[in-house]
Amino acid sequence: MPAMPLTTLLRDSRALATLAVPLVLTQLAQVALTTTDTVMMGMLGAAELAAGGLAIVIFNQLRTMGVGLVTSVGNQVAAAAARSETRAAGTEGRPAPEATQAGPETATGEVAAIVRASLVVATLAGLAGAALMLLIGRLLPFLGQESTVADRAQDMLLTLAPGLLPCLWFQAVRQFTVGMRRPQALLQITLASVAVNAGINWVLIHGTWGIPKLGLPGVGVATSLVYLLSFLALYLSARRDPILAPLISLNIAKADRDTVQRLVRLGIPIAATYGSEAGFFSVTTLMAGSFGSAALAAHTAVNQLVYIVFQVAVGLSHAASINVSRELAQDRPAAALRIKNTALACAAAVMALVAVLYTAVPKLVLAPFFDGGAARNSEAISIATHLLLVTMVLQFFDCAQNIGVGLLRGLDDTKSGFRITLIGYWAVGLPSAALLGHAAGLHTLGIWLGLLIGLATTAILLLRRYSSALRTRFAATEPAPAT
Known part of the structure; x- marks a missing residue:
């Protein structure tokens, strides 16, 4: 396919970075919460790291699906604002100054209705997810996990479950601010939450200032408290913003039923998509656990590294998705198609730098998760070091498939x-992981090779679907350029 001109790539990259950079930084700051949890669990020992990692995987599975239910809020808000900008600018396409930031007054009612509906969806999803989390915890002994690991994971799930509700409230308000292209407060709040989380973790795990020593469950209590504080901070920040304040209200009793239903219709497939990916990783975590606590600890550490880098993909995906919604609302399909190549180019550059880091200093990368001097961790460190070689390639496809989901x-x-x-993860990736891990005897390494195969298949299919769907949708009006 013809290469994108360098000047065009640079211009589009700057446009994408305007929204993507604060989102990526926010995602990286947010993942520092779970990274702090993982590091502190590792300080308690390999068994605690294995149990805590298992609990976090279950929490992330349900949290991710809940986030999917409200993710379309950003696109709906962005499209409403873009349509208003187009109407305000007239036929010449010159945005009105006021519309550039918030959209004209005619969009206010539509955006406010979307925000109220998103909080309803977040509330329902949070309650249902918390109940499912506790149920899954009870089933862990029947899913091939060591009894000690399962018992400790259940204790942590009890303290994590209450945090799901404020977590999803935060995500609903977040999508609103991103759709309005005003995500700046997200970074400040998330950075503050990292420090607060670390402090509360330390106090509750070790028991200081008269507070009982909770050990591993203290990590869950800290996480739940931080999610609640983060939501309150973001809500109050939005209320102080003169553009956002008129559009946000916690009075969900006034939510429009049709808007709620529309968000649910859009959100269920997104939740299923996110859940499919998270479930893919969750099942492979259970598979790794079947090889023992050392394998599960190595899997948990490397999975956390992947999760950290994945936040770059999340930021790029959200920014690309919002920009596509805006370009299509303003009838610019050629620009929408270029967004794909721009996002992938940015992703490739970041993943190449990460691959160099994994190759050059693998022990340094893994050091925060293990006590290298402890004999009980030596096996886990050896397994994790080999997994990094697969991860170097895996992370590009992981990033590409997430961008593909956002584009669609x-x-x-x-x-x-x-x-x-469903095809990439479950029909291709999971059987590959089972065959390579068990039948071929590669154990945890084979599982990660299966992850790589599944993610690569998914990425290729998603990106092809986006290009073909965009061309088909606008074939009768404005043919899109070849890519």
Whole structure:
């Protein structure tokens, strides 16, 4: 396919970075919460790291699906604001100064209705997810996990479950601020939450200032408290913003039923897509656990590294998705198609730097998760070091498939992503992981090779779907350039 001109790539990259950079930084700051949890669990020992990692995987599985239910809020808000900008600018396409930031007054009612509806969806998802979390915890002994690991994971899940509700409230308000292209407060709040989380973790785990020593469950209590504080801080920040304040209210009793239903219709396939990916990783975590606590600890540490780098993909995906919604609302399909190549180029550059780091200093990368001098951790460190070699390649495809999901969401095509992930993860990736891990005897390394195969398949199918769907959608009006 013809290469994108360098000047065009640079211009589009700057446009993407305007929204992507604060989102990526926010994601990296947010993942520092779970990284802090993982490091502190590792300080308690390999068994605690294995149990805590298992609990976090379950929490992340349900949290991710809940986030999926409100993710379309950003696209809906962005499209409403973009349509208003187009109407305000007239036929010449010159945005009105006021519309550039918030959209004209005619969009206020539509955006406010979307925000109220998103909080309703977040509340329902949080309550249902917390109940499921506790149920899954009770089933762990029947899923091939060591009894000691399962018992400790259940204790932590009891303290994590209450945090799901404020976590999803935070995500609903977050999507609103991103759709309005005013995400700046997210970074400040998330950075503050990292420090607060570390402090509360230390106090509750070790028991200081008269507070009982909670050990591993203290990590869950700290996480739940931080999610609540983060939501309150973001809400209050939005209320102080003169543009956002008129659009946000906690009075969900006034939510419009049709808007709620529309968000649910769009959100269910997104939640299923996110859940399909998270479930893919959750099942492989259970598979790693079947090889013993050392394998599970190594899997947990490397999975956390992947999760950290994945936040770059999340930021790029959200920014690309919002920009696609805006370009299509303003009838610019060629620009929407270029966004794909720009996002992938940015992702490739970041993943190349990460690969160099994994190759050059693998022990330094893994050091925060293990006590290298402890004999009980030597096996886990050896396994994790080999997994990093697979991860170098895996992370590019992980990033590309997430960008693909975001691009399709910008088209309001939330169903194709789910269908494709079923093929890539479950029909290709999981059987590959089982064959390579068990039948071929590669154990945890084989599981990660299966992850790589599944993610690569998913990425290719998603990106092909986006290009073909965009061309088909606008074939009768404005043919998109070849890519």
